[in-house]
Amino acid sequence: MPVMGEVHTGLLQNSGEIEESACRQVLALTAGETVRVSRRPIVHAVSPDRLTGVDCRLPSATQSRVRGVGTVLSRCAITGGRVAQGSSYVRLTRAEADRRLPWSHYLARPGVVEVLGKAKARDLADGFADDPPPGCLDLGAISGRFLDLAQSSPLLDRRAPFKVPRTRLRWVAESGEPAIRFVLRSDRTRSVLVVHDGAFTPAVADLCEDLALHDWLLTTLLVLLERARIGAVPGPEAAARLAPAVDHLLHLWMPAARLGDAMAPYWESLDRRPGFSRQWQSLVDRVRDQVTVNTLALLSVTAEAGRRRR
Amino acid sequence: MLVFAISDKGGTGRSVTAMNVVYRHALQGNDACYLDYDLGSPTAGAIFGIGAAARGAREGGLHEYLRGYRAEPLRLDVWAESDREALRARPPGSGRLVLLPGSEGGGELSSVDEEVVRRCAQLFGRLDEEFDLCVVDLSAGRSFTAELVLQATARLAHVPFRWLVFHRWTRQHIIAADGLVTGADGLLDVAARFGHDPDELRDRIRFVRTAVLEPGAAELAGLRDEQRAWLSTCDDELRELARRHGVGRTAMLGRIPLDPVLQWREQLISDEDVLASKIANAETAAAFDDLARKIVDDSAWEGL
Numbered sequence: 001m002p003v004m005g006e007v008h009t010g011l012l013q014n015s016g017e018i019e020e021s022a023c024r025q026v027l028a029l030t031a032g033e034t035v036r037v038s039r040r041p042i043v044h045a046v047s048p049d050r051l052t053g054v055d056c057r058l059p060s061a062t063q064s065r066v067r068g069v070g071t072v073l074s075r076c077a078i079t080g081g082r083v084a085q086g087s088s089y090v091r092l093t094r095a096e097a098d099r100r101l102p103w104s105h106y107l108a109r110p111g112v113v114e115v116l117g118k119a120k121a122r123d124l125a126d127g128f129a130d131d132p133p134p135g136c137l138d139l140g141a142i143s144g145r146f147l148d149l150a151q152s153s154p155l156l157d158r159r160a161p162f163k164v165p166r167t168r169l170r171w172v173a174e175s176g177e178p179a180i181r182f183v184l185r186s187d188r189t190r191s192v193l194v195v196h197d198g199a200f201t202p203a204v205a206d207l208c209e210d211l212a213l214h215d216w217l218l219t220t221l222l223v224l225l226e227r228a229r230i231g232a233v234p235g236p237e238a239a240a241r242l243a244p245a246v247d248h249l250l251h252l253w254m255p256a257a258r259l260g261d262a263m264a265p266y267w268e269s270l271d272r273r274p275g276f277s278r279q280w281q282s283l284v285d286r287v288r289d290q291v292t293v294n295t296l297a298l299l300s301v302t303a304e305a306g307r308r309r310r
Numbered sequence: 311m312l313v314f315a316i317s318d319k320g321g322t323g324r325s326v327t328a329m330n331v332v333y334r335h336a337l338q339g340n341d342a343c344y345l346d347y348d349l350g351s352p353t354a355g356a357i358f359g360i361g362a363a364a365r366g367a368r369e370g371g372l373h374e375y376l377r378g379y380r381a382e383p384l385r386l387d388v389w390a391e392s393d394r395e396a397l398r399a400r401p402p403g404s405g406r407l408v409l410l411p412g413s414e415g416g417g418e419l420s421s422v423d424e425e426v427v428r429r430c431a432q433l434f435g436r437l438d439e440e441f442d443l444c445v446v447d448l449s450a451g452r453s454f455t456a457e458l459v460l461q462a463t464a465r466l467a468h469v470p471f472r473w474l475v476f477h478r479w480t481r482q483h484i485i486a487a488d489g490l491v492t493g494a495d496g497l498l499d500v501a502a503r504f505g506h507d508p509d510e511l512r513d514r515i516r517f518v519r520t521a522v523l524e525p526g527a528a529e530l531a532g533l534r535d536e537q538r539a540w541l542s543t544c545d546d547e548l549r550e551l552a553r554r555h556g557v558g559r560t561a562m563l564g565r566i567p568l569d570p571v572l573q574w575r576e577q578l579i580s581d582e583d584v585l586a587s588k589i590a591n592a593e594t595a596a597a598f599d600d601l602a603r604k605i606v607d608d609s610a611w612e613g614l
Contacts, residue, residue: 158468
């Protein structure tokens with residue numbers, strides 16, 4: 001049976017990036033459990049896992065009524081003190097009984113949702129790729145709420161340097177011949193299919209969070225470049241509009257920074273096609289070139305003014 | 311920035327003005343959205359020229375979201391969904407323009423419970439993340455919807471918000487606008503109950519006069535001298551009345567002139583309506599443009 005998840009990514013609602021200690025406080029969602037932080041090559045903090053109990057219909061491509069009972073595993077992460085993510089996933093398994101068992105049974109299997117009755121793995125995976133119909137398991141709603149928890153922290157001043165929509169990345173993992181497929185579904189939604197060798201490991205969820213983070217960076221940089229209106233407005237104005245990208249985004253690109261060797265080939269494949277890092281690099285070059293050209297223009301204006309004074 | 315649009319009486323032109331302000335704000339290059347919280351009469355779709363949501367959304371409107379039937383309310387991209395030719399293409403340099411419609415046949419809220427407040431606050435928090443301006447159009451008068459947004463904003467400590475009270479330039483409307491803010495069970499009164507500081511809130515409220523007939527307007531050209539003199543006296547009296555009720559010039563953020571287009575067909579006034587077909591007055595478009603700038607301009611909102 002497949003594993004499925006959804007990651008929501010957004011700009012942390014604070015005027016500047018926050019320090020590691022603040023990350024720890026923002027993500028301390030469960031009393032007594034520690035926030036995990038890795039510092040190299042970029043500060044990345046992850047909240048303790050939290051469980052949400054569910055007993056509801058599962059989305060199905062053929063609209064068949066399939067019931068699932070279990071728990072959804074969720075967490076929040078902050079990268080570079082600047083980008084926040086809410087992430088949830090479930091592992092589907094077939095239930096042994098055809099009725100709901102005591103909750104202790106499900107609590108002992110965190111992140112597992114047991115499927116009651118007949119259901120095809122393909123049908124559930126396909127159903128999950130679309131927007132969930134009302135009343136069905138909606139991992140996006142859970143991830144969105146977790147992201148809200150971080151964003152509404154009293155430690156944040158909510159004066160973010162620019163406004164930008166969250167993106168959502170829906171992923172399905174199956175076992176088989178390793179492959180990855182990344183699809184832009186709308187301006188905010190992406191879907192990813194990961195086919196992995198052997199049994200599912202949480203590293204796949206880490207990979208999807210990493211993909212979501214970098215896809216958000218790309219999407220957001222594209223939005224800022226569009227807003228700069230290079231060529232349509234005077235150079236200094238365009239350069240000024242690109243300043244938030246330089247201040248807050250350009251240093252965050254670290255693909256596969258925390259992923260093990262098993263996940264590296266997936267990133268390499270996406271870097272070959274569609275070419276994430278290639279697009280990022282060309283956008284970064286564009287931003288820097290604009291700033292440079294504008295600096296040169298300003299220098300020559302200043303020099304000209306100086307000559308006239310003499 | 312969240313901006314709540316309210317009026318004490320119906321027929322002030324609150325909704326059409328609020329929508330034009332959102333439209334102008336988007337044209338000025340900002341991402342703007344409009345939330346139709348006039349839940350009893352969700353007709354914002356008609357003014358944006360979105361036929362499919364002319365009487366509210368058939369599925370996924372704000373009602374269904376607030377009542378918990380939907381994880382997220384429907385969003386309509388006006389640049390993509392409008393049937394009006396002039397709105398169909400997003401002009402270069404403009405921002406996003408999004409409508410969150412009410413639900414068709416939704417009806418006013420009959421009570422406000424904890425869950426509704428939570429969902430409302432969640433929506434406002436999320437929209438504030440991605441839009442420069444979110445205008446929330448509330449039903450006329452004291453309503454559960456107004457109470458709901460006051461409760462929601464009391465929870466969103468760091469999310470900036472402002473209120474615009476719309477009124478026409480008549481005795482009745484001036485007195486009513488003041489009553490809506492300072493009267494018993496008025497905005498300040500209710501807000502204090504939910505933990506807002508009334509003095510602080512007072513500074514976040516400004517008035518907008520609608521359908522104003524300026525003394526020098528072209529429409530007055532055919533009047534007799536006696537009529538003109540009488541109008542001028544009336545205007546002076548209203549100004550004095552407004553001052554006494556705290557609705558005077560200092561508390562006013564904008565005034566929208568009387569425009570035949572708005573009287574006969576509530577619609578967005580595009581530049582084409584002013585320049586090409588010339589059905590709308592340039593002053594009206596300019597007034598919307600001005601209001602769309604002032605709404606986010608802190609210097610226009612310094613303490614009274």
